[in-house]
Every structure is written in structure tokens, then in C-alpha cells.
Amino acid sequence: MTSLNEAALPELARRLPVPTYDRSAVRTGIVHFGVGGFHRSHEAMFIDRLLNRGGSQDWGICGVGVLPSDARMRDVLNAQDGLYTMVLKSAEGTEDARIIGSITEYLFAPDDPAAVIRKLADPATRIVSLSVTEGGYSINDSTGEFEPRAHAVVHDLKPNTVPHSVFGLITAALAQRREQGTAPFTVMSCDNIQGNGNVARKALVSFARLKDPNLARWISDNVAFPNSMVDRITPVTTDEDRAAVTETYGFTDAWPVVAEPFEQWVLEDRFTSGRPPLEDVGVQIVDDVEPYELMKLRLLNASHQVMSYLGYFAGHRYVHDVCTDPLFAEFIVGFMEQEATPTLRPVPGLDLDAYRNELIHRFSNPAIRDTLARQMVDASERIPKFVLPVVREQLELGGPVDRAALVIAAWARFLEGTDEQGEPIEITDRRLDALRDAIRADQENPGAFLNVTEVFGDLGKNARFAAAYRQAREALQRSGAPAAIQNLTNPSILTRRTS
Numbered sequence: 001m002t003s004l005n006e007a008a009l010p011e012l013a014r015r016l017p018v019p020t021y022d023r024s025a026v027r028t029g030i031v032h033f034g035v036g037g038f039h040r041s042h043e044a045m046f047i048d049r050l051l052n053r054g055g056s057q058d059w060g061i062c063g064v065g066v067l068p069s070d071a072r073m074r075d076v077l078n079a080q081d082g083l084y085t086m087v088l089k090s091a092e093g094t095e096d097a098r099i100i101g102s103i104t105e106y107l108f109a110p111d112d113p114a115a116v117i118r119k120l121a122d123p124a125t126r127i128v129s130l131s132v133t134e135g136g137y138s139i140n141d142s143t144g145e146f147e148p149r150a151h152a153v154v155h156d157l158k159p160n161t162v163p164h165s166v167f168g169l170i171t172a173a174l175a176q177r178r179e180q181g182t183a184p185f186t187v188m189s190c191d192n193i194q195g196n197g198n199v200a201r202k203a204l205v206s207f208a209r210l211k212d213p214n215l216a217r218w219i220s221d222n223v224a225f226p227n228s229m230v231d232r233i234t235p236v237t238t239d240e241d242r243a244a245v246t247e248t249y250g251f252t253d254a255w256p257v258v259a260e261p262f263e264q265w266v267l268e269d270r271f272t273s274g275r276p277p278l279e280d281v282g283v284q285i286v287d288d289v290e291p292y293e294l295m296k297l298r299l300l301n302a303s304h305q306v307m308s309y310l311g312y313f314a315g316h317r318y319v320h321d322v323c324t325d326p327l328f329a330e331f332i333v334g335f336m337e338q339e340a341t342p343t344l345r346p347v348p349g350l351d352l353d354a355y356r357n358e359l360i361h362r363f364s365n366p367a368i369r370d371t372l373a374r375q376m377v378d379a380s381e382r383i384p385k386f387v388l389p390v391v392r393e394q395l396e397l398g399g400p401v402d403r404a405a406l407v408i409a410a411w412a413r414f415l416e417g418t419d420e421q422g423e424p425i426e427i428t429d430r431r432l433d434a435l436r437d438a439i440r441a442d443q444e445n446p447g448a449f450l451n452v453t454e455v456f457g458d459l460g461k462n463a464r465f466a467a468a469y470r471q472a473r474e475a476l477q478r479s480g481a482p483a484a485i486q487n488l489t490n491p492s493i494l495t496r497r498t499s
């Protein structure tokens with residue numbers, strides 16, 4: 001069986017599209033931290049598309065992993081010469097696969113941090129991009145301030161250490177560039193965070209200030225941090241996905257990426273040292289990305305949270321199963337229309353009705369097999385970024401918050417750690433111990449969960465939201481998730497049924 005690598009490309013070209021450019025002529029212009037599923041289905045795909053058009057050879061990607069778990073990606077990409085298969089699966093059952101070739105190097109920081117710093121300090125590196133998850137920035141959601149907690153970040157803040165963390169490595173490289181008189185690179189966040197560029201700036205400048213205030217000033221004055229909205233649903237690759245590539249195309253790929261056909265990248269045009277002509281390959285370059293970000297984070301990402309905990313208790317495990325359940329579809333659309341949409345700004349050229357309908361269609365794609373489990377990892381990072389901003393604005397507007405309150409109540413119920421049949425629930429959250437303590441307090445004193453200020457800020461002090469939460473918690477305990485939803489979406493039916 002043929003394995004995917006550079007030498008196999010001429011043979012594979014007979015079965016699916018492969019890079020048409022000379023990969024040996026591509027030079028690294030982008031260093032990317034966090035080569036996971038999303039980077040490979042999105043930024044690396046856009047760059048591959050650009051390279052296939054000819055030109056732009058200076059914008060190849062060097063991937064960097066900093067976590068021990070990234071050793072697997074290092075091994076796979078090194079064995080495959082950086083190549084991988086991207087498979088796009090539509091709701092209608094069609095499939096489009098191609099080999100992506102834009103990642104031409106991969107460095108694993110724990111092996112050789114100095115090599116990563118050299119690559120970042122190289123004048124050819126003009127963009128450093130990030131998809132290191134919402135938790136990767138060490139920003140406290142309620143204060144907006146940099147609060148280093150992760151072991152690697154705390155380590156890197158000590159004097160005279162070899163850096164291990166993303167911001168430690170970037171700071172060390174920018175110090176070298178400044179000393180050498182090399183222009184800095186742009187730091188381009190591709191994470192699902194409102195104002196992701198501003199947040200990246202806050203994290204990097206705050207980190208650097210604790211190391212060297214002069215360097216921090218230079219970074220603040222000279223480095224650009226464009227904000228962006230990024231979108232393509234990319235689930236975790238499964239063994240079935242690997243087997244399907246082998247079966248359909250007759251070669252082995254140890255880590256293909258599967259995603260939906262939909263793609264969107266809206267990006268501010270703020271770059272320190274130039275950028276690739278991304279507008280030629282479908283990226284929307286805009287002056288102000290905020291309306292697009294608000295729309296995406298509060299409709300798409302918030303809906304993932306809205307469906308997950310309640311969907312789990314209704315026995316669902318996949319996004320498409322929840323979204324083809326009429327009770328849930330109505331609940332999610334209700335959240336989008338009544339709670340999230342009034343907090344958005346007009347989005348140029350976009351019909352929000354059509355966007356919401358398209359979201360339900362995308363969520364319902366059975367071929368993607370996106371799991372609720374993926375949405376629920378580190379919920380304490382996601383809920384404050386996706387759902388709580390909607391609640392805060394609605395409280396100010398005097399608008400409805402009942403659906404969001406039910407979602408928070410379902411998350412609290414989820415954190416109790418057993419499902420409605422008493423089966424244990426596996427929960428991954430870096431704040432789990434503190435959350436569990438708060439849940440115990442909540443059981444004694446309903447509403448105490450909202451006092452976790454790191455997640456909720458001062459929302460627990462809002463009497464209207466606290467009351468909605470307590471009511472939702474009680475409804476869940478009394479009658480379970482579907483009935484609690486029913487009670488909100490169509491109370492008269494429930495009253496008729498129970499009377």
C-alpha cells in the first residue's frame with residue numbers, strides 16, 4: 001500500500017488533486033503555532049490554494065508544536081513530508097478530497113526550542129499565526145487581563161530560562177529581531193475569540209512587559225495584530241476517517257483532516273511586513289471585522305454550547321443528531337433569534353435570517369459526525385467567550401435570557417458528573433476542581449455556581465439572571481432536559497400535557 005509522502009505524489013495525482021507547485025521552491029514566510037485539525041482545514045488550505053495558482057512561494061508554512069501531545073503531529077508530518085489529505089464532506093453526501101502541501105516544515109519546540117526561535121527570528125518569517133485554542137492566551141475573561149497560570153508560561157516568565165510556551169518563544173525571537181534590526185513579524189490569531197488580534201496583543205505585550213519593559217514597548221509600537229473571523233467546522237479526525245481515505249483513494253495517511261465544505265475567513269488588513277494576496281483565494285479583507293466576529297461567535301459557537309449539555313442529557317452525542325431533533329432545532333433557532341441576534345451589529349452584505357438557516361443546515365450535516373464532546377472540552381473557556389457576552393448585553397437591553405440561563409443550568413447539571421441514568425460523565429476542563437467545588441455549593445445554595453467569578457464575572461450578582469438560572473436548574477432537576485426546553489419553547493403544550 002502506498003504511503004503519503006512527496007515521492008508518492010505523481011502516482012497519487014491520478015486519484016485526487018495534489019499540489020501542482022514545486023514544494024522544494026517554497027520558502028517559509030509563516031510560522032504557525034497549533035497545527036491541529038483547524039489550521040490544516042483552513043489557513044494551510046488557503047495557502048495551498050494560493051501556491052497552486054503560481055507565485056507566492058515566499059509564503060510557505062512552518063508548523064510548530066509546543067505541547068508534549070504535539071509529538072504525534074511531528075511524527076506524522078515528518079514521515080509524510082508535511083503532506084496530508086483534506087476531505088470535505090457535504091450534507092448531500094458528496095465528497096471532495098485533495099492533498100495539501102503548504103506545510104513544508106514542522107518544528108517540535110520541546111525537541112529544540114532554539115531552532116524555533118531561529119526560525120521565528122529569520123527575516124524571511126513575516127507572519128506568525130496562532131490556533132492554540134481559547135485557553136492558550138492566559139487572559140482572564142472577566143477582567144480581560146493577562147493571568148499566567150499554565151506551567152509553561154509561568155516557567156518562561158522566570159529570568160534566564162529557555163522558553164517553552166508560545167508567547168515565551170515569540171518574545172525571545174522578537175528580542176533577537178529588535179537587536180538585529182530586523183522588522184518584526186505580524187502576529188495573526190486564528191482562534192475563536194472576539195477581538196482575537198487584540199487579545200493576542202494583550203497576551204504578548206503583557207508577557208514581554210514582565211520580561212523586559214523596553215521590548216514590550218517596541219512590540220506594542222511595531223507589531224501588527226489583525227483581528228479575524230475564521231470559520232470551517234472541523235471535527236476531530238477518527239480511525240474511520242483514516243480507513244476511509246485508504247479505502248477510497250488507495251493510500252495510507254496517518255492523519256487526514258475531515259471538514260465541511262463551508263469556509264470563511266474575514267481578516268483585517270493590518271500587517272507589519274506584508275502578507276500573501278489572500279483576497280485572490282477567497283479571504284474577505286475588511287477594515288473592521290467586529291460585526292462578522294460577533295455574528296459568528298454568538299450564533300455559531302454559542303449555538304454549539306446551547307445544544308451540547310442539553311443535547312447530552314437528551315441522549316444525543318452528535319451535533320447533527322441534536323440539530324435534526326425538531327425540539328432542539330426550535331430551541332437553538334429561538335436562542336439565535338431572540339437572545340443572540342439583538343446583540344449583533346449589522347453585517348455588511350449579509351442576511352442574518354439566511355445565515356441562521358444555513359447554520360442549522362451545516363450543523364445537520366450527518367457526514368461530518370461532529371461530536372458534542374468536542375464542544376464541551378474546556379467549557380469554562382468557551383462559555384464566557386460565546387454565551388455570556390450575549391447574556392450581559394441582553395440584561396442591559398432588558399431582553400430575554402431564559403434560554404441562555406437553561407444552558408448554564410444544564411452545564412451545571414453536567415458538572416455534577418453523572419447523567420440522568422446515573423452513568424458517569426467524562427469531563428475535561430482545566431478548571432474542573434474549582435467548578436466541582438462550586439457545584440457542591442450550588443446544591444446547598446442554588447445560584448452559588450454563578451459566584452465563580454473567573455467564569456461569570458459579576459453576573460451572579462444580577463438578580464434577574466440568577467433567578468432565571470435557579471428556575472432553569474429546578475426545571476432540569478424536576479423534569480429533565482427535553483421537558484425543560486419544551487417549557488421554554490412552547491409552555492402551553494407542556495401545561496396541556498401535564499394537566
Ligand SMILES: NC(=O)c1ccc[n+]([C@@H]2O[C@H](COP(=O)([O-])OP(=O)(O)OC[C@H]3O[C@@H](n4cnc5c(N)ncnc54)[C@H](O)[C@@H]3O)[C@@H](O)[C@H]2O)c1
Pocket residue numbers: 033034035036037038039065066067069070131132133134135136137150166190191192193230231232233234235
Ligand atoms: N475545529 C474547528 O471547527 C475550528 C473552527 C474555527 C476555529 N477554530 C479555532 O482553532 C482552535 C484549534 O482547533 P482545532 O480543531 O485545530 O483543535 P486541535 O485540538 O486539533 O488543535 C489544537 C492545537 O493547539 C495546540 N494548543 C492547545 N493549547 C495550547 C497551548 N496552551 N499552547 C500552545 N499550543 C496549544 C495543540 O497542541 C494543537 O496543536 C480552536 O480552539 C478554535 O479557536 C477551530
Ligand SMILES: O=P(O)(O)OC[C@@H](O)[C@@H](O)[C@H](O)[C@H](O)CO
Pocket residue numbers: 134192230231232233234300301304374375382
Ligand atoms: O473550537 P472551539 O472550542 O473554539 O469551539 C468549538 C466549535 O464551536 C468550533 O470549533 C466550531 O466548530 C468552529 O468555530 C466552526 O468554525
